[in-house]
Amino acid sequence: MATTESNSDGFIKTVLPLDGFHVGLFDDTSLALPPEESIKLSNRQINEKGFRVQQQVQLTLARKSKSGVSNGKAAKGEAIEMTLDKAISYLTASNSEWQVTAATFIQHQCFVNVDSKRMVYFMHGIPKLIKALESDNVELQRAASGALRNIVFEDSHNKMEVNEKNGIPVVLRLLKQTRDVETKKQLTGLLWNLSSIDSLKDILIREALQPVTDAIVVPCSGWSDGDYPKGNLLSDPDLFYNATGCLRNLSSAGLVGRKAMRECESLIDSLVHYVRGTIADYKAGDKATENCVCILHNVSYQLESELPGRYFKDLSSSRRDLFPQDKTPGCFATQSRKIKQKDDHRVPFPEEKSNPHGVEWLWSPIIVRMYLSLIAKSTRSYTQEASMGALQNLTAGNGVISFSIAQTIVQRENGLQHIRRMLHLSESGVKKTAGSLLRNISRYPELHKEMANQVLPDLVSVLPNTAQDLQVPAEMTVSVCYVLNNLVRSDSQNARTILNNEGLRKIINISTNDR
Numbered sequence: 001m002a003t004t005e006s007n008s009d010g011f012i013k014t015v016l017p018l019d020g021f022h023v024g025l026f027d028d029t030s031l032a033l034p035p036e037e038s039i040k041l042s043n044r045q046i047n048e049k050g051f052r053v054q055q056q057v058q059l060t061l062a063r064k065s066k067s068g069v070s071n072g073k074a075a076k077g078e079a080i081e082m083t084l085d086k087a088i089s090y091l092t093a094s095n096s097e098w099q100v101t102a103a104t105f106i107q108h109q110c111f112v113n114v115d116s117k118r119m120v121y122f123m124h125g126i127p128k129l130i131k132a133l134e135s136d137n138v139e140l141q142r143a144a145s146g147a148l149r150n151i152v153f154e155d156s157h158n159k160m161e162v163n164e165k166n167g168i169p170v171v172l173r174l175l176k177q178t179r180d181v182e183t184k185k186q187l188t189g190l191l192w193n194l195s196s197i198d199s200l201k202d203i204l205i206r207e208a209l210q211p212v213t214d215a216i217v218v219p220c221s222g223w224s225d226g227d228y229p230k231g232n233l234l235s236d237p238d239l240f241y242n243a244t245g246c247l248r249n250l251s252s253a254g255l256v257g258r259k260a261m262r263e264c265e266s267l268i269d270s271l272v273h274y275v276r277g278t279i280a281d282y283k284a285g286d287k288a289t290e291n292c293v294c295i296l297h298n299v300s301y302q303l304e305s306e307l308p309g310r311y312f313k314d315l316s317s318s319r320r321d322l323f324p325q326d327k328t329p330g331c332f333a334t335q336s337r338k339i340k341q342k343d344d345h346r347v348p349f350p351e352e353k354s355n356p357h358g359v360e361w362l363w364s365p366i367i368v369r370m371y372l373s374l375i376a377k378s379t380r381s382y383t384q385e386a387s388m389g390a391l392q393n394l395t396a397g398n399g400v401i402s403f404s405i406a407q408t409i410v411q412r413e414n415g416l417q418h419i420r421r422m423l424h425l426s427e428s429g430v431k432k433t434a435g436s437l438l439r440n441i442s443r444y445p446e447l448h449k450e451m452a453n454q455v456l457p458d459l460v461s462v463l464p465n466t467a468q469d470l471q472v473p474a475e476m477t478v479s480v481c482y483v484l485n486n487l488v489r490s491d492s493q494n495a496r497t498i499l500n501n502e503g504l505r506k507i508i509n510i511s512t513n514d515r
Helices: 043-067 085-091 095-114 114-122 125-132 138-152 154-162 167-177 179-196 196-206 209-221 237-250 255-265 267-280 289-300 309-322 332-342 358-363 365-377 381-394 399-413 417-421 426-441 447-455 458-463 474-490 492-500 503-513
Strands: 001-004 014-016
Touching: 014 179, 085 095, 085 114, 095 114, 095 138, 114 125, 114 138, 125 138, 125 154, 125 167, 138 154, 138 167, 138 179, 154 167, 154 179, 154 196, 154 289, 167 179, 167 196, 167 209, 179 196, 179 209, 179 237, 196 209, 196 237, 209 267, 237 255, 237 267, 237 289, 255 267, 255 289, 255 358, 267 289, 267 309, 267 358, 267 365, 289 365, 289 381, 289 426, 358 365, 358 399, 358 503, 365 381, 365 399, 365 417, 381 399, 381 417, 381 426, 399 417, 399 426, 399 447, 417 426, 426 447, 426 458, 426 474, 447 458, 447 474, 447 492, 458 474, 458 492, 474 492, 474 503, 492 503
Parallel strands: none
Antiparallel strands: 001 014
């Protein structure tokens, strides 16, 4: 669910909330958006997985009980039953097979039993697992990564413990060095889980943003290899999904996070390239695409006001070159000024770049087309919501970017047909964001004709019959009324359309019941 901010000028900006997560299967991972939703394994699945882990553990114990444990924990020939405290002690054994077995056991126990996470914490297992990541043994690296990933899931104390024991630099070094795909998958899942806690976001932005981008996002997106080379992606799609899930959390960290992501080398290029590729491959419902669009949504928040001065200077210069200022004052100064203010909205956007780079993508007409394609084609409601939210952010300012994006949506790309359809979906977040986007666009009288022709009847139809109607979010009702007011003020014929569609009765009922 997206939060909104409004100001006295009536436009709305959105940013994704900091909280909320999905619960996945064995490799559970946290998300910044959407809200909490649980998907549990069946008891049969858990029992089958537990049986396999116990088999592996017992086979190892059986082999080693014949020869003894090298650290003296068991005598030769003695039968051993693995427990959590024994597993933690075996992490420091000299025999790597014992260490792998111990880490695997811990990984499983922390998956099936929440209390095991606390026990690992109190028995100082986390620093031992971090130390295991520095081993040269690939199997141990993989098992320790998976154990840490499960240990920190939905456990703030364990997440902080990983950081306090200097675990983040160790994780990032291994992520860069290892060639094992499964280890990379567990490490990116671990980073995703760590990123869900607010107190670690700034640290991860500072230490992990560029390394994760370089090691996973760029190569997995295919951006460095040309146009949509899907066959050349790393073999496990969960790598890119986990990495972008981590960055999705970090993008909600406020101004510091947005600024760092806009400036992160190759990040925006890779995200846009990946999303455009999934659209070209008719896979707009891809789960990693949702992460990418949510990141782009968040970094577009307050873009115009936070844009580095050099970009704003270039845009302003292009605007002056297109329409040089008339140095001759008019006979009617006030009227001339009003006419100029109105004409300012008609100034076309600087010429479209065929190959934007970095932050330039965020206001490019190319990315507007990309968002509209996702709104039209994606089967994931959060992808649709984030796409409209990004356009909502981009149309929320008072400068050249805002009007240009609105004009591109309405007149150049015929995007209203896709947005109007979102007004009728069942997901409240999608509907509210569609209403807020139309509210921003309606600030421009130049676009009212198209809005009246394409969305006015739909806007009236989604108005509730009373203010107490829980089927329509209050925020959406406010946005729709704002749009209707703007359209009526620009053309009295629009008032007749509202009247003919029973809109006046609804507005009176809403006003009466809201007192």
